[in-house]
Structure formats: C-alpha cells, structure tokens
Amino acid sequence: MKEISVIGGGSWATALVKILTENGVQVNWFLRRPDQVACIAQEGRNPDYLNHVQLDKSFVYPSTDIQHVIEKSTKILFVVPSAYLESTVDQLDPVWFENKKVMSSIKGTVGVDNVLPSVYLSERLQINSQDQAILAGPCHAEEIARNKKTYLTICSKNEALRNSLVDYFNASYIDISLKDDLLGIEYAAIYKNVIGIACGISDGLHYGDNFKAVLVANAIEELRKLLLSMHTDVDIANSSYIGDLLVTAYSTYSRNRNFGELIGRGMGVEKVKRTMDMVAEGYWATKGLYETAKHLGCKMPILTTIYRILYKHMSAQTEFKILETNIK
Structure with a gap:
C-alpha cells in the first residue's frame, strides 16, 4: 500500500x-x-x-x-x-x-x-x-x-x-x-499571493476590470524580471507559472484577494488580519519578496506598492494612484 x-x-x-x-x-x-x-x-x-x-x-x-x-x-x-x-x-x-x-x-x-x-x-x-x-x-x-x-x-x-x-x-x-524548475515554480507560487492582494485592493478601490487586466499583465512581467534576475531564464507562459497567479487574482475563493479587497475598502491591515479566519500567505510573502528583490536590484513597482501599503501603512488609494503611472 x-x-x-x-x-x-x-x-x-x-x-x-x-x-x-x-x-x-x-x-x-x-x-x-x-x-x-x-x-x-x-x-x-x-x-x-x-x-x-x-x-x-x-x-x-x-x-x-x-x-x-x-x-x-x-x-x-x-x-x-x-x-x-x-x-x-x-x-x-x-x-x-x-x-x-x-x-x-x-x-x-x-x-x-x-x-x-x-x-x-x-x-x-x-x-x-x-x-x-x-x-x-x-x-x-x-x-x-x-x-x-x-x-x-x-x-x-x-x-x-x-x-x-x-x-x-x-x-x-x-x-x-x-x-x-524548483526555484522558478516556487517563486511563482509565492509571488502570486502578492498579486492576489494587489487585485483585491484594486477591487476594493473600485478600479474595474480594465485596470485589473493591465495590473495582471504587468505582474506577469514583474515575475519574469524577478526570475531573470536570479538567472532563471524560463518560459513562464504556461499554467505551472502564471496559472496560479491568474486564479489567485480573480477567484472569489482567493483569501489573498479577499484580504486585499478589505484593505481597499478602507479596513486597516491589522484589523483585516484579525478578521480573517485563514492565513493570507501574501502578507508575509510581500515582505520576503520585497527584501529579495531589493537585494537583487530588481525593480518591481507592484510588489513595492503592496509592501508600502502593508508594512509602511501608506494609503492604498494614494499608492495605487502612484502605481497608475508605473504600469502600462
């Protein structure tokens, strides 16, 4: 057996x-x-x-x-x-x-x-x-x-x-x-939770689907840059890499997206953490990946935005206004 x-x-x-x-x-x-x-x-x-x-x-x-x-x-x-x-x-x-x-x-x-x-x-x-x-x-x-x-x-x-x-x-x-590719798959699985939070915040701020589509497209490019900075040159355009990112970004089951949506609606980070009955991995993943990207010299505007909201207690609305100018 x-x-x-x-x-x-x-x-x-x-x-x-x-x-x-x-x-x-x-x-x-x-x-x-x-x-x-x-x-x-x-x-x-x-x-x-x-x-x-x-x-x-x-x-x-x-x-x-x-x-x-x-x-x-x-x-x-x-x-x-x-x-x-x-x-x-x-x-x-x-x-x-x-x-x-x-x-x-x-x-x-x-x-x-x-x-x-x-x-x-x-x-x-x-x-x-x-x-x-x-x-x-x-x-x-x-x-x-x-x-x-x-x-x-x-x-x-x-x-x-x-x-x-x-x-x-x-x-x-x-x-x-x-x-x-353990390194690439594992980093993709971690980063997707950060993007789940980002998409949730955009929903909470009522940005709409047009903005979210651009946000996710830029997130995929950020992931590619992160893996390249680690000398992992892989084709991430398949479900093993970006499939998890997409389902976390859009699904109503995503606790990370739900976590972000509450923040976008104006709830404080600590209160959101107390409110949710399951762990939103993206909260800790954001800090870990931010420090990793900073060490590698890899510029990741979406990751930086979420880090500033979660750990520097910056206004989600203000930070997303800045993010608007840093994604295309």
Whole structure:
C-alpha cells in the first residue's frame, strides 16, 4: 500500500488528503490540536477547514505526535503556512528524515533571510535535492473539494521521484504537469499571493476590470524580471507559472484577494488580519519578496506598492494612484 505523512491541518492540506485517500494512499496526518484529530478519526471530517468534505477514514491516521507521523512513512509532505514552518521544524530531528522523500506545498518565504521553503527544509533537515519535490497549482482547495477540474504541478530535480508521485495525486478531475524548475515554480507560487492582494485592493478601490487586466499583465512581467534576475531564464507562459497567479487574482475563493479587497475598502491591515479566519500567505510573502528583490536590484513597482501599503501603512488609494503611472 502507498503511504505518505502530511504535516499541516489547513484547507490546502485537507484538499490534498482528500485526493490521496481517494487514490487509496494511507495518510499519516499530523495536526496540532487533539479536537481536530478526534473529529477526523471519528467522523472523517476536518472540523475547521473544508468541513463538508467526507474523508475515507480507512485511509486516514491523524495524530498530534509529529515524530510518530514522520516515522510512519518514507514520503513526507509539508503543508503549513510559511510563517509557521520555522516553529514546526524546530520540533524535528534531521535523523528522522534519513532515507525519506520530502515534498512541500508552501507559498511564502521563510524567516528573516526570506528563504524558499524547499531550501529551508533542505538545510534544516539535511535533505538532498534529489530527495525533494514541490507541489504547486494552479488550484484552490475549495474546488478540489467539489471535484472541479484542476491542474497540479509536481516539481523535482529527480525524474524518478516526479514520476512516482503521479499516482498519489492523479484523479479523474486532476491533470498533472511534471517540471524540474524548483526555484522558478516556487517563486511563482509565492509571488502570486502578492498579486492576489494587489487585485483585491484594486477591487476594493473600485478600479474595474480594465485596470485589473493591465495590473495582471504587468505582474506577469514583474515575475519574469524577478526570475531573470536570479538567472532563471524560463518560459513562464504556461499554467505551472502564471496559472496560479491568474486564479489567485480573480477567484472569489482567493483569501489573498479577499484580504486585499478589505484593505481597499478602507479596513486597516491589522484589523483585516484579525478578521480573517485563514492565513493570507501574501502578507508575509510581500515582505520576503520585497527584501529579495531589493537585494537583487530588481525593480518591481507592484510588489513595492503592496509592501508600502502593508508594512509602511501608506494609503492604498494614494499608492495605487502612484502605481497608475508605473504600469502600462
């Protein structure tokens, strides 16, 4: 029987567990709270996220014992918000990861050094690059929950590892792309959350679809410049790179777009953070990417605008008036 350990209990983790169990994969699932574990074990539902989704209890083994969960499988999947990855990894011993394959599906930079999640996991847990993979979109957990047509990307330097993971995540409603560009795919997955916030702010300010189309077109160009500044010359004109950006920019399911819309309507950043019941990764991603772009000398007007609104507490209306003159 195929087996995997999942670290994280949010909506995205729940959606992935749904796919895995539908494929007959035994899922050893780490969750922080005993009440979540109890509800999943007894009812096959995550009480906090996608609680309408019925999971096959015969394939789910939830636990609050992270060491036990990791030791149970040869494949480990991290699906925690980037802001919580450090505190999660602080509980772990690299010895537990000997001879393990490690996947991540995390869309934000980590720590004060703004490290990519895959790089952070590799360094802290002493994982060889040939034993790593990332899982990316474009997709929203809510549509996976409803079996809506979805496209996933499995990315690894190890071709055999990429191929071995297809059966874990394939489904009648899912198409899978295989890539080897970890850096490009991961940065695209992080940057898309920033653009989700930007599009949400434009909606909150009532800019309209014409402006948003130009905003998104410029965002795609910003992403291309960012990857070029890292010496990653790839064709980003496919769903593995900009598909996630587009769905985050336009979907009503996008928590980052919703986060931005509340700011555009005039709500303060701290109040928005308290109001939302799920983490908007773009908040932390903005700071991490801004520092990265600044270090690289890469000019990114949209990213800078969102950084100034979120972290310098500048007026969204004023900053977007300035942005109007910096996009074409």
